[in-house]
Amino acid sequence: AQSVTQLGSHVSVSEGALVLLRCNYSSSVPPYLFWYVQYPNQGLQLLLKYTSAATLVKGINGFEAEFKKSETSFHLTKPSAHMSDAAEYFCAVSNQAGTALIFGKGTTLSVSS
């Protein structure tokens, strides 16, 4: 069965520092992987998705993620954090039938000035 594990429930960085949010997946078939961001009192916004094309995926707001099959990882990075990046981030994988998303538990990103 498909699953994702997000390492670190809370990550704190300084403004301008590298952002690294970790996600490992488990899948018996080539996965479709996603990163979503949720700002307080809002819905989820799709940041980027991996659908078996390029392994380095660029998303919105300067974020990118690299699919590494050997490490079963899909970590999210951003070179320089902004205060506006503070939010909850969810990694997700499509289930085998492709009919639903399976979410990780989420990582809260805090950015300090």
Add this chain to the structure above:
Amino acid sequence: DTEVTQTPKHLVMGMTNKKSLKCEQHMGHRAMYWYKQKAKKPPELMFVYSYEKLSINESVPSRFSPECPNSSLLNLHLHALQPEDSALYLCASSQDSGVGQYFGAGTRLSVL
């Protein structure tokens, strides 16, 4: 336009009330979803509609009743809810399976 619109944004209801949540998308997506999200938790899938037919019901209590009147609209009818049903209810849509879902801003429901 990647917008999914949910109404109302906030809803307070008593345990004997009947209310409905509404969701609308005009992206031509053929799959629509209802999720429930508690504070500090990931969304939990409730229902999936594919081509206007209910394809997944994740063992949701019958006090939640989904309806898909057409390919652009999705409703969630609520009746005799419990206080533990208080949560953020999210609607999402996708063009096809595996290509990513687009979420609405949600309805924050409080059951008194």
